[in-house]
Amino acid sequence: MTMSGSNRQILLRRRPQGPITDDCFELVDSAVPAPADGEAVVRVRYLSLDPTIRIWVERDSYLPAIALGDPVRSAGLGVVVESRSEEFPVGATVMGMLGWQDYAVVGGDQPGNVLPEGIEPADALSIYGGTGITAYFGLLDVGRPVPGDTVLVSGAAGATGSIVGQIAKLKGCRVIGIAGTEDKCRWLVDELGFDAAINYRTEDVAARIGTLCPDGIDVFFDNVGGAILEAALDHLALKARVVLCGSISSYDTAEEQPGPRNLMNLVIQRARMEGFLVLDYLDRFAEAALDLAVWVAEGKILHRVDIVEGLEATPAAMHKLFDGTNTGKLIVHVAD
Amino acid sequence: MTMSGSNRQILLRRRPQGPITDDCFELVDSAVPAPADGEAVVRVRYLSLDPTIRIWVERDSYLPAIALGDPVRSAGLGVVVESRSEEFPVGATVMGMLGWQDYAVVGGDQPGNVLPEGIEPADALSIYGGTGITAYFGLLDVGRPVPGDTVLVSGAAGATGSIVGQIAKLKGCRVIGIAGTEDKCRWLVDELGFDAAINYRTEDVAARIGTLCPDGIDVFFDNVGGAILEAALDHLALKARVVLCGSISSYDTAEEQPGPRNLMNLVIQRARMEGFLVLDYLDRFAEAALDLAVWVAEGKILHRVDIVEGLEATPAAMHKLFDGTNTGKLIVHVAD
Numbered sequence: 259m260t261m262s263g264s265n266r267q268i269l270l271r272r273r274p275q276g277p278i279t280d281d282c283f284e285l286v287d288s289a290v291p292a293p294a295d296g297e298a299v300v301r302v303r304y305l306s307l308d309p310t311i312r313i314w315v316e317r318d319s320y321l322p323a324i325a326l327g328d329p330v331r332s333a334g335l336g337v338v339v340e341s342r343s344e345e346f347p348v349g350a351t352v353m354g355m356l357g358w359q360d361y362a363v364v365g366g367d368q369p370g371n372v373l374p375e376g377i378e379p380a381d382a383l384s385i386y387g388g389t390g391i392t393a394y395f396g397l398l399d400v401g402r403p404v405p406g407d408t409v410l411v412s413g414a415a416g417a418t419g420s421i422v423g424q425i426a427k428l429k430g431c432r433v434i435g436i437a438g439t440e441d442k443c444r445w446l447v448d449e450l451g452f453d454a455a456i457n458y459r460t461e462d463v464a465a466r467i468g469t470l471c472p473d474g475i476d477v478f479f480d481n482v483g484g485a486i487l488e489a490a491l492d493h494l495a496l497k498a499r500v501v502l503c504g505s506i507s508s509y510d511t512a513e514e515q516p517g518p519r520n521l522m523n524l525v526i527q528r529a530r531m532e533g534f535l536v537l538d539y540l541d542r543f544a545e546a547a548l549d550l551a552v553w554v555a556e557g558k559i560l561h562r563v564d565i566v567e568g569l570e571a572t573p574a575a576m577h578k579l580f581d582g583t584n585t586g587k588l589i590v591h592v593a594d
Numbered sequence: 595m596t597m598s599g600s601n602r603q604i605l606l607r608r609r610p611q612g613p614i615t616d617d618c619f620e621l622v623d624s625a626v627p628a629p630a631d632g633e634a635v636v637r638v639r640y641l642s643l644d645p646t647i648r649i650w651v652e653r654d655s656y657l658p659a660i661a662l663g664d665p666v667r668s669a670g671l672g673v674v675v676e677s678r679s680e681e682f683p684v685g686a687t688v689m690g691m692l693g694w695q696d697y698a699v700v701g702g703d704q705p706g707n708v709l710p711e712g713i714e715p716a717d718a719l720s721i722y723g724g725t726g727i728t729a730y731f732g733l734l735d736v737g738r739p740v741p742g743d744t745v746l747v748s749g750a751a752g753a754t755g756s757i758v759g760q761i762a763k764l765k766g767c768r769v770i771g772i773a774g775t776e777d778k779c780r781w782l783v784d785e786l787g788f789d790a791a792i793n794y795r796t797e798d799v800a801a802r803i804g805t806l807c808p809d810g811i812d813v814f815f816d817n818v819g820g821a822i823l824e825a826a827l828d829h830l831a832l833k834a835r836v837v838l839c840g841s842i843s844s845y846d847t848a849e850e851q852p853g854p855r856n857l858m859n860l861v862i863q864r865a866r867m868e869g870f871l872v873l874d875y876l877d878r879f880a881e882a883a884l885d886l887a888v889w890v891a892e893g894k895i896l897h898r899v900d901i902v903e904g905l906e907a908t909p910a911a912m913h914k915l916f917d918g919t920n921t922g923k924l925i926v927h928v929a930d
Contacts (some may be wrong), residue, residue: 319862483857505858517853521819522841525869526655532868533861 265290266569267329268358273316276512277580282315283330283358283573290361297365298346300336302356305572305590306383308333308417309481309579312509320535329357330572333388334592335379336362346370353382358572360592380563384417384587385554386547390561392503392536393421394546398429400534401477401501405430408471410490413481413506415442417561417587420450421550422479424559427451431477434470436463436486438582445585450560459582464489474498474527482507488518500524500531510580562586601626602905603665604694609652612848613916618651619666619694619909626697633701634682636672638692641908641926642719644669644753645817645915648845656871665693666908669724670928671715672698682706689718694908696928716899720753720923721890722883726897728839728872729757730882734765736870737813737837741766744807746826749817749842750791751778753897753923757886758815759788760895767813770806772799772822774918781921786896795918800825810834810863818843824854836860836867846916898922905929 264287271284293299314324314331324331334356338346343365346352354370356362364370373382384390396418403409409426413419414435423446426433435446435455443455456466463486467475474495480487483505490500508515524531539546553559564584566575569592578584600623607620629635650660650667660667670692674682679701682688690706692698700706709718720726732754739745745762749755750771759769759782771782771791779791792802799822803811810831816823819841826836844851860867875882889895900920902911905928914920 487857488853502857502861504861508858514855517824517855517857519850519853521823521838521853521867522844523869524867525838525840525871528868528870528874530866530868531857531860532864532866533859534864535861538864 263290264288265359265361267360268569268572270315270324270326270328270330272326273323277510278312278315278573278576280573285570291363293340293342293363294366295342297363297368298338298341298343298352300352300356300362300364300370301339302334302336302360302362302592303594304335304379304383305356305358305592306333306387307572307575307579307588307590308388309504309506309509311576312580320537329359331355332358333383334362335373335383346372351379353387358569360569380565380587380589383589384563385421385550385559385561388536389417389587390421390550391539391543391546393418393425394550395536395539395542396501396503396534397422397425397477397479399539400532401479401499403429403431403477407431407476408473408495409433409477409479410436410467410471410475411479412436412486412490414446414452414455415585416481418503419479419481420446420586421559421561423452424450426477428553428558434467436482442585458486464492467493477501479503484508484515488520491518491520491523494523494527494529496527498527498529500529502531502533506580564588566590568592599626600624601695601697603696604905604908606651606660606662606664606666608662609659613846614648614651614909614912616909621906627699629676629678629699630702632679633699633704634674634677634679634688636682636688636692636698636700636706637675638670638672638696638698638928639930640671640715640719641692641694641928642669642723643902643908643911643915643924643926644724645840645842645845647912648916656873665695667691668694669719670698671709671719682708687715689723694905696905716901716923716925719925720899721757721886721895721897724872725753725923726757726886727875727879727882729754729761730886731872731875731878732837732839732870733758733761733813733815735875736868737815737835739765739767739813743767743812744809744831745769745813745815746772746803746807746811747815748772748822748826750782750788751921752817754839755815755817756782756786756922757895757897760786762813763787764889764894770803772818778921794822800828803829813837815839820844820851824856827854827856827859830859830863830865832863834863834865836865838867838869842916900924902926
């Protein structure tokens with residue numbers, strides 16, 4: 259048996275030089291794949307849009323670049339519609355690197371995880387998915403905050419940053435977020451419980467950090483890089499930890515971003531700057547998910563999902579990650 | 595009783611804008627100080643010239659800037675010539691922040707350490723002083739090399755770098771040094787046992803690192819910063835450690851040094867960059883000195899001392915730290 263209908267796929271056609279443009283991608287109709295032995299075919303329901311996809315379309319990094327002509331690599335969630343695998347029975351909800359397409363194959367060399375009952379699909383891709391786990395281990399394992407620490411978060415209204423700040427509050431820290439609109443700043447302070455927020459588009463970030471962190475920053479969780487990283491480095495406390503999660507300010511541009519001129523402050527303050535990837539924490543996934551589930555159930559962590567409708571809207575939606583128009587986790591709804 | 599004669603002092607008169615110039619300093623004749631109760635007066639014999647002095651003359655950092663009109667702060671070694679302190683008896687050899695002058699006061703709020711018998715003064719200021727201790731803890735405690743690691747050292751023919759590389763060899767690492775002359779490179783490889791050396795003035799540093807470190811750099815011990823740091827960041831191994839000891843390339847210049855544009859590689863490689871100061875290891879001084887003494891006695895660590903003659907030559911000698919003309923530890927011989 260093979261599925262009827264066609265499989266819409268968004269293929270990578272060219273690598274962006276600067277901001278992503280429509281002609282980087284092509285929407286094509288392909289045949290719905292048939293599962294080989296040990297494989298299953300998944301009807302994609304939701305796709306997770308993450309800044310790191312911008313790296314994958316351009317170049318090799320911690321994963322190989324997406325090959326030209328391939329569907330764009332992307333985490334996603336769907337339902338098994340045809341199966342030759344005991345691991346992925348028909349009807350199971352599966353998460354994996356499903357890609358920008360209607361139907362994906364899992365099994366064999368395409369790993370996937372069957373989702374337990376009772377988890378909202380959007381939650382599985384955000385708070386209980388890569389986003390929540392990134393926030394959890396990035397803050398706790400790399401940043402190692404202790405009660406009373408001052409924690410600064412950039413990209414604070416984004417999917418990861420908003421969770422980081424709330425976990426830091428739960429751990430007894432003073433938390434300051436940096437975001438790009440007044441609405442986002444209000445959301446951080448009024449709804450998520452941040453102690454303060456800085457609007458990087460309208461305020462002098464370095465000066466505001468100085469005012470808000472008179473004893474310096476103990477943990478800086480950086481999603482942004484560039485000028486904001488440099489501003490934060492000027493206000494490190496002794497033995498500060500700078501958690502490098504990403505550098506969104508440099509992803510979707512062809513302009514060479516200058517590096518921070520003040521790395522010497524890492525010496526002066528005996529501070530540590532460390533990069534990490536959630537991929538390295540996959541074997542500790544359950545540890546994080548359990549804590550996060552409790553905090554969510556207790557109402558101690560709020561998370562916002564920004565859902566875009568339709569596979570065909572996916573390339574344009576990527577811009578929202580870089581132009582500051584999304585709040586919380588960006589997800590594409592492909593099909594029910 | 596007070597000492598006869600005068601106390602030549604080199605005072606800081608203005609802060610440098612760019613490279614140090616002669617008019618930043620003034621040589622004056624002062625009265626030899628008299629010790630207050632609990633103090634002793636030390637005849638300065640040797641001064642340690644360190645790149646960090648260039649920071650102290652310009653600005654506040656981990657220590658306050660040297661005040662205008664004060665003798666230039668500097669580690670040194672001398673003999674107690676007059677004492678009202680049981681801790682510092684006449685005839686004792688004392689190390690401390692003696693400053694650029696003939697006579698200094700120790701005791702009270704001017705700490706000093708009485709040197710055990712049998713240590714050469716120049717050794718006390720280099721291998722058994724701040725330099726050796728910096729190399730020891732910076733490499734072992736911050737860099738944490740394991741046998742088989744590839745260790746890259748910048749400023750490798752300098753006082754600290756040359757010791758770092760030799761300790762790394764003792765710990766079973768492959769060691770590559772970066773230095774600025776063919777003579778220095780030969781010294782590193784032929785005499786100190788480095789596996790290879792890169793001449794940053796004549797070679798393409800990034801390309802050579804790529805060739806010499808095909809599996810990437812596990813530990814980069816950086817004394818230099820700037821373009822060399824950026825080149826090294828392009829070749830980090832997974833979970834690499836970048837030890838920031840200093841940033842000599844930026845100290846003696848008014849030009850704004852751009853930061854490395856590739857900090858994102860810390861994320862890609864899940865790498866750690868950490869600054870440290872030897873001041874934080876003073877309570878573990880003995881631990882390092884014991885190991886270093888054994889290694890020196892066994893001939894496993896060689897160290898070179900570059901001695902400049904005369905207090906009056908001190909300001910000009912500072913240039914040697916930044917123009918690449920010294921090898922090993924730079925020391926001023928003030929008096930016998």
